[in-house]
């Protein structure tokens with residue numbers, strides 16, 4: 001298995017398909033999934049790929065082919081999952097702030113559902129009673145995650161039913177005989193510390209007695225991957241061991257069997273993705289050399305939105321002298337991919353690769369500044385295939401209605 005695509009291959013793919021270009025390495029996704037499976041080999045665990053990270057149907061098909069289940073944050077993602085062949089029982093739907101009709105649609109698909117609010121839980125109970133097993137998403141009031149924008153479990157968060165409303169939940173369950181099959185807590189993204197997951201497990205430990213029909217405990221996603229050398233990442237092996245102990249303790253206390261569910265997004269696809277850009281202009285000002293590339297926050301918004309660090313390398317001049325550059329996009333506002341980066345000498349026309357671009361890269365892209373969204377390519381067994389055409393002018397006009 002080839003876990004990292006090397007500069008030479010990335011350059012030849014860029015020559016073939018043009019830039020800016022997203023390239024995904026299927027082997028890396030497989031390797032990440034196998035790593036999860038081996039780390040959790042001794043505990044009854046299921047993994048659902050959080051597809052909002054990257055929904056190209058070829059990525060979804062690859063996820064299906066390696067035996068991973070799928071988590072959807074909207075009913076349309078669930079339709080995409082069904083489109084590529086996922087069975088309803090392997091699809092999980094965890095949304096928030098939605099109209100009840102979307103939950104009804106999810107029920108008609110027969111997929112697993114986590115409900116996020118008391119009002120939808122009540123509507124669900126009134127309509128389906130005990131007939132459709134369901135999970136509930138709870139808000140544990142735990143602060144975790146790489147930054148506030150991706151932190152979802154704290155006491156001011158919109159996500160989940162606040163845990164202090166347990167009595168209201170139990171009343172609704174009782175009145176409508178709701179079949180609570182699972183509990184769900186996702187505290188956020190980029191959770192470095194295994195102890196955060198184990199705090200969630202403790203919350204579950206205390207809740208289990210209230211829900212006699214419980215089968216799964218869903219700890220969400222948020223495994224942290226390395227964005228730079230020596231980055232602190234989630235210790236998946238340690239987590240696997242801790243979850244094994246947790247499940248054993250829970251089962252011996254309650255004499256019932258439980259399954260743990262996880263919803264990794266970034267962990268599976270982040271490192272598999274590369275955004276290849278071309279240097280349009282070099283501009284020197286004071287002590288800074290700007291390398292202006294043919295992409296921007298319209299294609300990869302994480303640096304500007306989350307202050308995220310993405311490693312950048314000059315893949316077309318790998319032997320050049322190391323110099324310092326600030327890599328900027330071409331969008332008409334501050335648009336910086338990386339400040340003061342050490343890169344092999346950059347010349348106009350060079351390709352710069354931005355790493356860890358698989359998760360929340362293309363998926364969060366837009367046509368801002370009326371620029372085209374990039375093309376996408378997948379590499380399977382060393383062979384590259386185009387999986388999405390670059391936008392063209394007609395795409396900018398699609399759905400617009402000329403009335404003037």
Ligand SMILES: *Cc1c(COP(=O)(O)O)cnc(C)c1O
Pocket residue numbers: 050052053071073094186188189190220221222223263264265266267359
């Ligand atoms: C976004 C999200 C995930 C995935 O988060 P990652 O950081 O990509 O692993 C999992 N579950 C839910 C409910 C989410 O909203």
